Amino acid sequence: MRLRNVSKRYGRRREVLADVDLQVAAGELLALVGANGSGKSTVLKLMVGLSRPTSGTVRRNAQVVSYVPDVFASHDRLSASAYLRHMGRIRGLSSHAARKRSDELLDRLALAGGADTPMRKLSKGNAQKVALAQALLEPPQLLVLDEPWAGLDAIAHGTLRELLTETANQGAAVAFTEHSDDTVKSTATRVCELRNGKLVSGTTATLTEITLTSGPDLDWSQQPDVLEVRRNDDGVTLILPTGSHDAALLTALTHGCSVTSVRRVQ
Template sequence: MEVVRLRQVSKRYGRREILADVDLQVNAGELVALVGANGSGKSTVLKLMVGLSRPSAGSVQRNAGVVSYVPDVFASHDRLSASAYLRHMGRIRGLSTRTAQARAHELLDRLALSGGADTPMRKLSKGNAQKVALAQALLRQPELLVLDEPWAGLDATAHTTLRELLTETAAQGAAVAFTEHSAQVVRSTATRVCEIEHGRLTALTHQASLTEISMVPGAEIDWSRYPDVVEVRPHEAGVTLMVPTGRHDATLLTALQHGWSVTTVRQVRSE
């Protein structure tokens, strides 16, 4: 189901053209990554999606009741704790105090907010303020979730948690769109990638399929240093690697040469 659609959208500020003839549709269940250089117009597209900006030409249609947005810079509240801020935001969005409090603590626990939920907002680092920003966007299940560089400033553990949260949100029927510079994050999260160059949508591609390789360790290997490995998932029996299909043979060969035992190999995402 189409959740948001930009039809031949252009955006100007005075004589400066930011976007030109952008046509983009995001459907329920999709995770769409917008990539491109700084100043290419990615953030402007996100603001148009959620209604924070209006097109100079063209149209934007949203079929979403609950819309959540995480900006690239989060203006945190000086006087409130993280928990109090999220409880307040939950009430604004129609949740009961108890439900808002429980959901806030659940999200902050998953994101591992340093200092805990009662930490005053003014004392939060940039990375921890970002965790609160992400939590406020997910207090209610959104139908459209839009995030501008949401991984910026997050620690490694929160990187993984955020990817899980976005995947879960899409699986529950939301359309998710985000900007990101890291190719590894894009490959491991997005189901579709849109490239914007000089204000124009120049590429619209589906993600290549990924192959999941589960193995029992042999000689020590730091798989995170291998460029073809998108994700490393340690577990009790060993490790599971996510590798782009078509480039997984080299990973398997490396594993076998170092005495690793391969238990399963399966494709997990189709074109």
């Protein structure tokens, strides 16, 4: 997914974000760092569509998006297991699949008291484990987490790092915020810093533009790593992360497309 020249303003107040250009590629673990109030949570909400930019564009090439907010409002009446089964059914899983997956995740995260513990009795850390489990019930293509390690015990701390790495290795784009330098260094594959609403380091990765002509009318938006598709009378132009464009070239040639040009655009 990509934010291109994104700014965000609430009412007449100063801009929360100003001209942010940021990309998260498939398989990447992006850490957003910065002081409180720097705009990190706003960026995450823009990524998942919970907020809209005042200016600029947000493009998501992901059908399954999961989000873990900084504050998880747990349900008073349901148990952790019942809540996750309910969320699994909403996501299209069968009751059996939802229960199996939720039990697996809660076991790995070591939920205190077990899966049948009522949500109202969960501590902040254990409620966070349920929030993490619901985000991973179905393999996401884009996973966005706001301070996901907050309140977790030492065992779950390491387990979460493993789960995020596994998710990225399965082809998802993962973005998270975190204050701990050690956690960021041990988890992230790229780090971006926000300061007063502006991206001051770790700017967007280099992109490659591929121009194609002829061949079948493929749905390029569903191809791995394709961030943007521009169609015209002569063919199609694809925008992909540099280093991740070989698969698109192979697909194009396999389907009889002609490659007009391949060039870096930034």
